[in-house]
Amino acid sequence: MVAVLLCAGLVAGCSSSGVVGAKNTGGSSGGSPDKSTGSSSSSPSASALPTGKYTSVDAFYGQQISWGTCTTAPADDPKMDLSAFQCGTVDVPLDYTKPGGKYVKVAMVKWAAADPSKKVGSLLTNPGGPGASGVDFVEEAKQQFDGALHANFDIIGFDPRGLGRSEPIRCLDDKTQDALYEEDSPKDPAARKAKAEQDSKDLAAACEKNSGDLLPFVGSNNVAKDMDVMRQVLGDKKLNYLGISYGTYIGSVYAEQFPDKVGHLVLDGAVDPNADQLESNVQQMVGFEQSLEKFASDCVTNHASECPLTGDGKAAAQQLGTFVDGLRDHPLPTGSGRKLDQSLGWTGVIIGLYGDVGSSWWQYLREGLTRAMKKGDGSVLLAGADQYNGRDDNGHYSTEQDGLIAVRCADFSTPAPSAEAVQKAYDELKAGAPILNSDLSKDDLAEPMCGDWPYQTPEKPHQIKAEGSDPILVVGTTGDPATPYQNAVNLAKGFANARLLTRVGTGHAAFGSGNACAQSAMEAYLISGTLPADGTRCTA
Numbered sequence: 001m002v003a004v005l006l007c008a009g010l011v012a013g014c015s016s017s018g019v020v021g022a023k024n025t026g027g028s029s030g031g032s033p034d035k036s037t038g039s040s041s042s043s044p045s046a047s048a049l050p051t052g053k054y055t056s057v058d059a060f061y062g063q064q065i066s067w068g069t070c071t072t073a074p075a076d077d078p079k080m081d082l083s084a085f086q087c088g089t090v091d092v093p094l095d096y097t098k099p100g101g102k103y104v105k106v107a108m109v110k111w112a113a114a115d116p117s118k119k120v121g122s123l124l125t126n127p128g129g130p131g132a133s134g135v136d137f138v139e140e141a142k143q144q145f146d147g148a149l150h151a152n153f154d155i156i157g158f159d160p161r162g163l164g165r166s167e168p169i170r171c172l173d174d175k176t177q178d179a180l181y182e183e184d185s186p187k188d189p190a191a192r193k194a195k196a197e198q199d200s201k202d203l204a205a206a207c208e209k210n211s212g213d214l215l216p217f218v219g220s221n222n223v224a225k226d227m228d229v230m231r232q233v234l235g236d237k238k239l240n241y242l243g244i245s246y247g248t249y250i251g252s253v254y255a256e257q258f259p260d261k262v263g264h265l266v267l268d269g270a271v272d273p274n275a276d277q278l279e280s281n282v283q284q285m286v287g288f289e290q291s292l293e294k295f296a297s298d299c300v301t302n303h304a305s306e307c308p309l310t311g312d313g314k315a316a317a318q319q320l321g322t323f324v325d326g327l328r329d330h331p332l333p334t335g336s337g338r339k340l341d342q343s344l345g346w347t348g349v350i351i352g353l354y355g356d357v358g359s360s361w362w363q364y365l366r367e368g369l370t371r372a373m374k375k376g377d378g379s380v381l382l383a384g385a386d387q388y389n390g391r392d393d394n395g396h397y398s399t400e401q402d403g404l405i406a407v408r409c410a411d412f413s414t415p416a417p418s419a420e421a422v423q424k425a426y427d428e429l430k431a432g433a434p435i436l437n438s439d440l441s442k443d444d445l446a447e448p449m450c451g452d453w454p455y456q457t458p459e460k461p462h463q464i465k466a467e468g469s470d471p472i473l474v475v476g477t478t479g480d481p482a483t484p485y486q487n488a489v490n491l492a493k494g495f496a497n498a499r500l501l502t503r504v505g506t507g508h509a510a511f512g513s514g515n516a517c518a519q520s521a522m523e524a525y526l527i528s529g530t531l532p533a534d535g536t537r538c539t540a
Helices: 057-061 134-140 148-152 174-181 189-211 220-234 246-257 277-302 313-326 342-352 360-375 379-389 400-411 419-432 485-494 516-528
Strands: 086-093 103-111 121-126 153-158 239-244 262-268 472-479 498-506
Touching: 057 086, 057 220, 086 220, 103 134, 103 220, 121 134, 121 220, 121 246, 134 153, 148 153, 148 516, 153 220, 174 342, 174 379, 189 400, 220 239, 220 246, 220 400, 239 246, 239 516, 246 262, 246 472, 262 516, 277 313, 277 342, 277 360, 277 419, 277 472, 313 342, 313 360, 342 360, 342 379, 360 379, 472 485, 472 516, 485 498, 498 516
Parallel strands: 121 153, 121 239, 239 262, 262 472, 472 498
Antiparallel strands: 086 103, 103 153
16 A cells, blocks of 8 residues: 555546546546556657757747547547547657757647637646546546537647657566566565565666656656647647646646746646655545545445445444455455455555545445455456556556656655654554554655656755746645645645635545536636635535
8 A cells, every 4th residue: 555655646546527637547427447548559768759850949839730530549448439539749849958859749639619719729638647648538538528618628638748649658568567566565564665675676777778768858847848839839828727636736837937828727636846745645645544434434324235344434444444454365366367465455445535425436446345345356446456557458558657657756856754754654644544554664654755766856846836827726625535635725825826716525636526616617717717706615
């Protein structure tokens, strides 16, 4: 569990609707996680990238996108009808300080505005991750954009550099990833620490070997610059943008770099750019524990006939945790020849906790736990774990996890925390998330993030003010496990010109959650610039 959350850190996930984010790759209706996402295509090295076409950054701003037929459906829905969409690429410099050198083709998708006569511009989107495909997101979340947003905007998705269809980072091969995910960490803290250190070194070496030339040029600073190129090429004087989860960080960085180009920005499920990374990861895990208790309580109270748990909410949550921890010594068969062990079991549970009361994600989790606890069949939870990890039915992994690690390390690399910080984090986890941290030791928290990474970024956590920008709408959900509500409060306070919109509820992010109040407020701001009243709290 520590590996799943603390090593990833501020990972985006699916929204309550099952649409948004790196960890959700289901369809726009929020279906159960039965397939995985992404392409397993090999990644080129930077030396293979094209060169010599542009002489300056301004030249990139002057290009035109050649839109054409979309030919590659999302991996989890290969039969999707793509006729409504157009696909293309935009060129961006690999290194903005050397625009005459190599360049990267960023993959884009457009769902043209329903009524061109009413079109007010383009709406650029990013679903988070980092690692999620923005192209797949627009295609899969078509239903969520339909209506007012599609009536007024060309809906635009893109795969950020180093991710998805945009020259993806590739680190580990499929067999190595299988071995990594399907091996529980040692029980002994010292052995677990040694394994974690070795895994970190092996991963960094593999990334450097397979994509090392690209690693210094991924990350949100460069993506923000790419977004401004897209803004100009799309014909917009200012950027209209919907960023979700980690996509809020990209939006924040854009506002910092280009405050005068900020149009209507909505940042939903916020990441706090000024947060201490260890403390943020701790609060994320506490958030997941709270969602675990809420799920368990709902399961035994409102779905007793289809719930394998018993007792009150706290007892049921503990029962769930004990069962999943027991998979270390007693893994379950799945019918595929693979076993559901503790690590995969917890991953299969965590993906369900991104949902909300009444969502298909909680329904999936009830079904998966029932199959596992009552029938000894781990197949449903394994499907969820595979989706979280980006593994398809053929055993191929997307580049999502590799990209996530590369971007996180490009955005932040932090030194080893102090002994006092480790003790504080340990105490908070034992008090606030004891079920998810039953075997936690202080050594699990003591390693520096990205300490073995071949490229050490100079970026540090800091407050982003974006002075001179138009108002920015920040949206936070009170019971969001992946990006706790306080992140949104902090982000809104940090901006020089921002408004906070609160969605009261559980699940990750408000967009597509079914909360009509939050959805209409976001749409009103994106379309007309009308901000919700100060202090607005959306309960439904």
